[in-house]
Amino acid sequence: MGFDQYHEPAHELPGETRTFARLCASLTEEAEAIGWYEQRIAVEPDRDARAIMRDAQGEEFKHFAMDLEFLLRRSPLWREIAQGILFQEGDIVEHGEEAEEEAVEEAAARGAPLVGTTSLGIGSLKGAPT
Amino acid sequence: MSHLLREHAPITEATWRMIDEEARERLRPALAARKLVDFGGPHGWTYSATSLGRTDPLSAPVDGVTALQRRVLPVAELRGPFALARDELRAADRGAADVDLHPLDEAALRIATAENAVVFHGWAAAGVTGIAQAAAHDAIPLGEDCSLYPRHVAHAVEALLRVGVDGPYGLALGPAAYTRVLETTEHGGYPLLDHLRKIIGGPLVWAPGVQGALVVSQRGGDFLLETGEDLSIGYDAHNADAVELYLLESFTFRVVTPEAAVALTP
16 A cells, blocks of 8 residues: 655654645545546446436535545635635636735735644654654 | 734744744654544634533423433643743844753643643543543552563553453653663663563653553554644743743543553552
C-alpha cells in the first residue's frame, strides 16, 4: 500500500497535517471518479446503464463536496478565497484574482497563518520519535 | 478575528512565527500523553462537551412520560500565561539569533506537564479520571533500584496479556525514573533503555507530570484525549515593557478500557 499523499516523512508531520493530506487525496480521487463517470456516460448507449452511472456520479459529487467543505473548514484562507469564487455570477478568473488578493492581504496584515488554524498544529504525537 | 486576539499584540508576523515555532519545539518532547493515547479533534473553541452515550435517570416533567438525561464530559481549559520582554521582541525583528524566550519555554513545560498529569493521574475538579486511577490491575511498586525495572515492566506486560490486551505497549516514565533508566547499563554494558523497549515493543517516553511510570496498551481505542482548541498561543495585554501572552488548550480525557494499563508507583 502506498502513502503517496505525503511528500514529507509521515512521522515528522503533525496529526492535523496528515489528516489534511488524506482529505486532499480523497478530494482528488472523487474528482477523478466524477470525470470517469462523465466519460462513461458520454459513450454508453444503454439508457438503464447510463441512469445507474448518473446515480453513482451523484454519490461522487456528494463525496467531493464533503471533502471540500472539511478542507475549507480547516484552512481559513482557502475558505475565504473560495467564498469569493464559488456560487458567484460573472467572470470566474476575475473573481479568483480579486478573492486571492483580498484574502491574502488581509491575512498577512493581521499576522494570521496562511494555511491551517490559529493553533500550533501539534495534534497527535503517536508515532513521533521518542 | 479569533478569540486568541493575536492581531492585537504588538508583535510582527515574523516574530509570531518564531514564537509559535519555539512553542512547538518545547512542547513536542514533553507532551508524553499524546505519544501514547488516542487523539481526537481539534473540534474548535466552541466545543464544550464530549458525549458519553450514557444517561442518568431524570424525574419526568408530567405523568405518563419517562425522562433521561444525557451524560457528557465537560471540556476543561488549561491556560499557561507568560510574558515576553518587548526589548527581546524588537531584537527578534532585527534578526537577533539569541532572543530570550525562557518565559515561553517554562510555560510550555508547565502546560505539557499539566496535560500529562491529567491524562495519567486524573483531575478530580474537572471530572477526569486518569489512567493510573482507572487501571484495573494492582499497581506495581517501581522503587529506585533500576536493575529491577525490567522485571516490573515485564510483570505489567504479563498482567495485560492475561486479560487479552495484546501489544505493543507504551511506557510513560516520570522524570526521576527516566533519568535513572538513561544512566543505567546492565551487565555487559547493554543500555537499560533498550532492554525496556524490547519488553514493551512500543514507545518509551519521558513524561513530566507522571509519578512513577505506566505501561499502557498501544492497540488504540483504550484512552481518548478529545480536544476542542488544540494548543495555541493567545494575547492578553501589553505595556511599554512586556507583552502578556498565554498557551491555551481545551480538552476532555476518558479511559475506555481500564484493563489496558498498569500503574507502576514510585
